[in-house]
Amino acid sequence: MEEQLKTILTEAFGESSDSEGEEQQQLVHSHCVENRDNGEALTGSVFGESHDWEKISEIDGLWLCKDFLSPDQQSKLLSSIQKEEWFAQSSSNQAMRFGDLPGWAVELSSSIHEAILFDNCVAELESCEKGKEACIFPQDLLWRKPLFDQLIVNMYRPGEGICPHVDLMRFEDGIAIVSLESSCVMHFTRVENETCRDQDPPQKVPLLLIPGCLILMWGEARYLWKHEINRKPGFQKWEGQEIDQKRRISVTLRKLCCTD
Numbered sequence: 001m002e003e004q005l006k007t008i009l010t011e012a013f014g015e016s017s018d019s020e021g022e023e024q025q026q027l028v029h030s031h032c033v034e035n036r037d038n039g040e041a042l043t044g045s046v047f048g049e050s051h052d053w054e055k056i057s058e059i060d061g062l063w064l065c066k067d068f069l070s071p072d073q074q075s076k077l078l079s080s081i082q083k084e085e086w087f088a089q090s091s092s093n094q095a096m097r098f099g100d101l102p103g104w105a106v107e108l109s110s111s112i113h114e115a116i117l118f119d120n121c122v123a124e125l126e127s128c129e130k131g132k133e134a135c136i137f138p139q140d141l142l143w144r145k146p147l148f149d150q151l152i153v154n155m156y157r158p159g160e161g162i163c164p165h166v167d168l169m170r171f172e173d174g175i176a177i178v179s180l181e182s183s184c185v186m187h188f189t190r191v192e193n194e195t196c197r198d199q200d201p202p203q204k205v206p207l208l209l210i211p212g213c214l215i216l217m218w219g220e221a222r223y224l225w226k227h228e229i230n231r232k233p234g235f236q237k238w239e240g241q242e243i244d245q246k247r248r249i250s251v252t253l254r255k256l257c258c259t260d
């Protein structure tokens, strides 16, 4: 892996001498993402971190990154969300923003971009070796500007979840969801069509979302599969154990379709 990292860096910056090494260090710093609201950095540098990505084999275009945010980064993100005071009133459990997103969401979006950019390269290298294709997020989606311009923050109390749905068509392909606080199981079921209606029972793919994880949905995962979180008693089981439910917060980032 270290060799692969060296290859990527060499491809990007050329061979390094001692002085070029210094230049590289500066570049690493220049990629450091700053939280515009409170000046604190949420992530390290683009080259500082490699994440553990899992391709969900049953569903094309579904990727899970379990270690996307460290516990410290999760706390910072939570406190940025708390400062918005969206959930101060007990009646509100969802906040939506379109267009210009809060600084912390812009920063989160940059961190997602950087994590994909770096790890896509590694995934490509690794898949070359294994002779398989792997793409965490398609390049055309990764380089659109902005990557995301719509934000939903959902707050779920124990027992609360979200019904099976495909995200609205007014949003483009390529959706990112970051989970905070409580673990939960998200279930995916294929959108019904003539061929799979015969399948009894329909295939249901469970995915454990732990605090700090990121999922990416694109292509088939975004258009041909419904996702849901059923937190009613009995439905949140993982490896035979019922998950201990706490409050859960999720941050969903999407891009609105152009209207012209």
Ligand SMILES: O=C(O)CCC(=O)C(=O)O
Residues within 6 Å of the ligand: 152, 154, 162, 167, 177, 227, 250, 252
């Ligand atoms: O809370 C989640 O993890 C999922 C949210 C979601 O699917 C949505 O807002 O469309």
Ligand SMILES: [Fe+2]
Residues within 6 Å of the ligand: 165, 166, 167, 227
């Ligand atoms: Fe959704």
